Amino acid sequence: MSDKMQIDGIEVTFSEGETVLEVAQRHQKEIPTLCYDPRLEPFGGCRLCIVEVEGARNPMASCTTKATSGMIVRTATGPIETYRKTLLEMVISENREVDVHPLSGYASGELADLRDKYAINEAKITGTKSGTTKDDDNPFILRDYDLCISCYRCVRVCAEQEGDHAINVMNRGFRTQITTEFDGLLKDSACTFCGQCIQTCPTGALADKKALRAVDEVVDATLDKTRTICPYCGVGCSVDVLTKDKKIVGIHPAMDGPANQGALCVKGQFAYDFVQHPDRLKAPLIRGEDGELHEAAWEDALDKAAEGFRKVDSEHGRYSVYGIASGRAPSEAAYLMQKFIRVGFGTNYIDNCSRA
Numbered sequence: 001m002s003d004k005m006q007i008d009g010i011e012v013t014f015s016e017g018e019t020v021l022e023v024a025q026r027h028q029k030e031i032p033t034l035c036y037d038p039r040l041e042p043f044g045g046c047r048l049c050i051v052e053v054e055g056a057r058n059p060m061a062s063c064t065t066k067a068t069s070g071m072i073v074r075t076a077t078g079p080i081e082t083y084r085k086t087l088l089e090m091v092i093s094e095n096r097e098v099d100v101h102p103l104s105g106y107a108s109g110e111l112a113d114l115r116d117k118y119a120i121n122e123a124k125i126t127g128t129k130s131g132t133t134k135d136d137d138n139p140f141i142l143r144d145y146d147l148c149i150s151c152y153r154c155v156r157v158c159a160e161q162e163g164d165h166a167i168n169v170m171n172r173g174f175r176t177q178i179t180t181e182f183d184g185l186l187k188d189s190a191c192t193f194c195g196q197c198i199q200t201c202p203t204g205a206l207a208d209k210k211a212l213r214a215v216d217e218v219v220d221a222t223l224d225k226t227r228t229i230c231p232y233c234g235v236g237c238s239v240d241v242l243t244k245d246k247k248i249v250g251i252h253p254a255m256d257g258p259a260n261q262g263a264l265c266v267k268g269q270f271a272y273d274f275v276q277h278p279d280r281l282k283a284p285l286i287r288g289e290d291g292e293l294h295e296a297a298w299e300d301a302l303d304k305a306a307e308g309f310r311k312v313d314s315e316h317g318r319y320s321v322y323g324i325a326s327g328r329a330p331s332e333a334a335y336l337m338q339k340f341i342r343v344g345f346g347t348n349y350i351d352n353c354s355r356a
């Protein structure tokens, strides 16, 4: 059931349970956010998304305030924009380096974008800073907490999206630090290296080590982005493959991917080296009399495979052959594969890796 409220003088409808931020965004209102990730439960930590609500004594965080019937909201008054600017100045005073490499992660430029939008003087507020960099010996995730602004998006994505709870917050105030159990290394924790924390971090404090290793001299404009599907399993997560000069340098999860909505596992996020690996097979190989593999024509390779199947069938019986189709093969190929086993061998010894 939809109800009505007013945003910046315009009457809009909303559904029960929607927040003011969600309604405003649906009506093309640009409200700045930092601790907000639309996939996560609202947190209300950064207060950047404050709006004026008529009748309320103080500005309210739009990401945690539910829309109610008759509500009158103003999203960008002079005082509200001044509050936001001051909040941003305080947040940025925590961060040693606002401009980060574009390959750090999907959201890593959010703080820098807001700094530019609000023309923030980075040196206006100075003083004690929190967070110390963790020298973490793992191949995938850089943990540079000098850049951390304690938005806790990483902690929440790990708990809410991944169900992993591998990281959490230690201490309070200027001693606040994102950490693992017993403050150890990620590889000794429950972390599965899915990379979700990297992709939600708005400052690059958590960054994609592998992508950063691949290319130093990269600016956003030199990267190509190609939307495709992870080739590993039947979930079919959507990804944006980042390439420079036709070489894969990183993967961004597709936040609008219908199957994954921004989530990936370690394979989809990091295991793309096979694409350009020199050992990758590009033609069929047949093992010769000399015991070595030799490149062959498809016709010969298929004849050889058929000969092998017939031999196994006649020597060991039809139940000695078991077919597993690839989750990434098209439906037509999966259909042919089960026909091959069911009709060719007369068994139901057929499966698909998507079930694994």
Ligand code: SF4
Residues within 6 Å of the ligand: 147, 148, 149, 150, 151, 152, 153, 154, 155, 178, 197, 200, 201, 202, 203, 204, 205, 206
């Ligand atoms: S590491 Fe990044 S995502 Fe995590 S709390 Fe710090 S700034 Fe936020």
Ligand code: SF4
Residues within 6 Å of the ligand: 230, 231, 232, 233, 234, 235, 236, 237, 260, 263, 264, 265, 266, 267, 268, 269
């Ligand atoms: S392997 Fe992982 S990232 Fe790839 S489709 Fe399956 S779940 Fe998604």
Ligand code: FES
Residues within 6 Å of the ligand: 032, 033, 034, 035, 036, 043, 044, 045, 046, 047, 048, 049, 050, 061, 062, 063, 064
């Ligand atoms: S985005 Fe709403 S409080 Fe941070």
